[in-house]
Amino acid sequence: MTAFDADSTYLAVLLVFEPFDSELWPLLAPAAPSVEQLQAAGWLQASAAGLSLLTERREQLQAQFDSASIRAAYQQLIAAELRLSDNQPAFAARLFADLRTFAELLIRQAPHELADLVNQIPVDLAPTKADRQLLEYYRGLAAGLRDQYAEACTLLSQLLAQPDLEPMIRGRALNSDATFARYSGNYDRALANYQASFALWEAQADPVRQAYVLLNEGSLRYHLQEYRAAERCLNSSLATLQAQNLLYPQALVLINLGLLARDRGNWAQALSHFRQAEAILQAENATDFLGRIANNLGELALLQGQYQAAREHFEQALAQMSSRVYHIDAYLNYGLAWHVEGMFEQAETAYRQALDLVESVERQEIAALVWFRLGQVAAARNDHHQAEQHYLQAIELIEAMRAPILAESLQISLMGRWQQVYEGAVAAYLAQSNVEAAFVMAEKARARALNDLLARNGQTNQAIGTIPSLSELQQSLAQGSLMLDYMTIGAVGPEASLLAALPASAKALRSLLIQPAATWLFAITAEQAQAFNCQIDPNILLATSPFQCDGRRFLRPAILQRLQQRLLLPAQAYLQQAQQVIIVPHGALHHVPWNALLLGELQLDLPSTTIPSAASYLQLSQRPPSQAPEACGALSYAGGVEPALVHTHAEAEAAVQALGGQHYPLPVPNIQQALGNYRIVHIACHGVFVLDQPLASWLQFGPEQTVSALEILTTWQLAADLVVLSACQSGVSEIVRGDEPFGLVRAFLAVGARAVLVTLWPVDDVASAVLMKLFYQALQSGAAPAEALRQAVQQIRSMPQTQVAMPLAPSQQTEYPFADPHYWAGYQLIGVGSSISTVKPATSAA
16 A cells, blocks of 8 residues: 555545546646556556446445445535536536536535535536526525425426426426425425326336335325325335335335324334335434434334433434424424323423424424423313314414415315314313304314315305304304204224223323313304303214114114213203204214104104204305206106115106106206206216225116216306205215315215205115105195105104005015114204295196
8 A cells, every 4th residue: 555545635535536537637636646656556447438446446435434434525526516517617517517416425424515515516517407496406405404494495496487398307306395395285286296206207107206205205195194095106116126126216105104103103113114124224324314214213202101212213313314394203203202191291391392392393293292292281271261272373384384385285285184183172172161163163164175175156256165154154053943963072083993902001192192072062043152061072973894884783772872861961951942953963973864863752853954064064054045947757667786775766857746846867968067057956866985995986877887976076067945865875974184074975965955855774675765755745735855764764764554555565664664773863964954945835746
């Protein structure tokens, strides 16, 4: 080894100077050993392609220098090339080639340093259009990696606006812009740009870049608690990255899969994923990401009741991470680890540190959680007023994030994620006996996306549905109307598996992760409003079987009796004076057969309707009675899936004979185009509720013709006071977080129906035909839909066998064949059922 071997000043630069250029080396490093000296000392070897660093020497240098030294060498190399580029144009191409290599290294190892690199390179030095655009991309990316999300999105938007943008750069810019939009709480933009980026890489036949996009989209889906979608994205990404043997991005996927396993309560699998990612990142010297894994490991310890170990992990995370945005998560977790042991002062200090960072890095999407945690500290100190103020600050941020979101699925995911914040505010108001504020907050927590749909399709001509105050609602209620508005608190959702896996030692943590379970009832009339604690845990009403949406599970006498006592008895004084009831269920209460409860021991023979929210009630009430020219359009189909339907045509005939209009025996092509002409639409056919995809639930209109809820939602337009769906399970809905009902009912209300008469379970064909005939006779006599249904139910449940003109099954051949609630309690009127356009008796029947 020669004397200069001991001088490492330029050895690290020699390692990163690839490919070696004998003409540029003297200009780049004039004080370094010459090319000849390097050759003589055995550092360089000649080949057909020119000189290159000897393999043994390369390995020696790689072992000698750590990642920080390599980054310093790149900085020295870039600085020299930049200095020479002013008067040596040949250096510009070399500069941008090394810039690209160094930038990608920084993104992996020290992302916060990228800005220092790219901001020193003048754009006008770029030798090609692609080089200039890449530098502009790195500048936008660098701003985001320094947590300056607004600036990042501005720079990336300007880049994306360039019509001649290179496809490869456009794809990366879309992906990065989506990520920073997500951190800013702009989920619409994030999802749209992820999908646009994926489509571009697909067109470019670049599966690796597609895998990067799927990684990021999976992370977003996880964040929104869309766990199945997140898992699909992440597993697809991992498979591609493994096939390409790309370790670093695999680590990022493994971190997200670890989070997913953690939230599903699978601690061992989560730990395995985190450890695999940790091993990869240690080899990459990715200190920032190693800090994030320390945070993840701390969360696992926290969930297992190991609070001291958790705090040690969080302290390690804070020491290792350079990205301030993830310091917020660590401080939040650190505070939670103190909070759970009743160390409120330490917890509040950590939460405040998180809040200070939120304000400096523009990460508003997590600020709501910080304020919520501060509210929990105040509530634990019995300072309900302070808790309320903190919850309100959290909700103000959530509402601001929600306002610009147009994609319904994202609205719902956002509200589901923050449901606990609204529940905390409701509980805080109720603790202060502030019924009006508690009611408004409960309304803000439910069916917001549906309310927006109704606003867009209704007469208000608004993009966003308004939330009524208690007084506004009372002004809309007719004398004698009683609204029973329920709010369930502490019902488990996507986090059920995580909560179930908590050991006994983490019992205190559970109360911070989910509100104490309760069911509250707001009894509201035009003159009064009162809140009642129904003393029932909403989680006992949930079911885990595939038939979880089937309300027949509530029909056992003992269950009905208990539900009557807990859900109705608190408001008995109001019910005894009511002339009609409007029920606003919440959560699992959407599947309760309310007619069976009302007609139980309390014998409340009242017309009733249900509605997803009080805000939806106001939206539908504001729709004027239908001005459609015809009375009733009745559709019927008897074929299709088993069992065969025998009486559907008779039902439809009964409807038009009673009301006037037209009967359409299906199939009829383009029938939906005619239905906008009818004030009442009757549909009698097979119907199926699809549990996994509620908007795929369908009605059968012909031998090979089904109409899905999604098709109705997107292509139909009605002007109907009433749609009657005499089909099995037509009223079944999946209730997702945010209390959004998904299924056929949502579709028909959104496209113009003021009310929908549906069934909660598969109905008996004979009983359905009888009840429908009685219902339409009551409508013909002038009864409103809710009253007509009440009359029909009372008549059918007391109808003797001798009056039934159709053949009965052996099990029905009793004195009163339809007395059992199975035959009539499944019928439910959803919407505004107290008024309808004038209907005229038929002068002729088609």
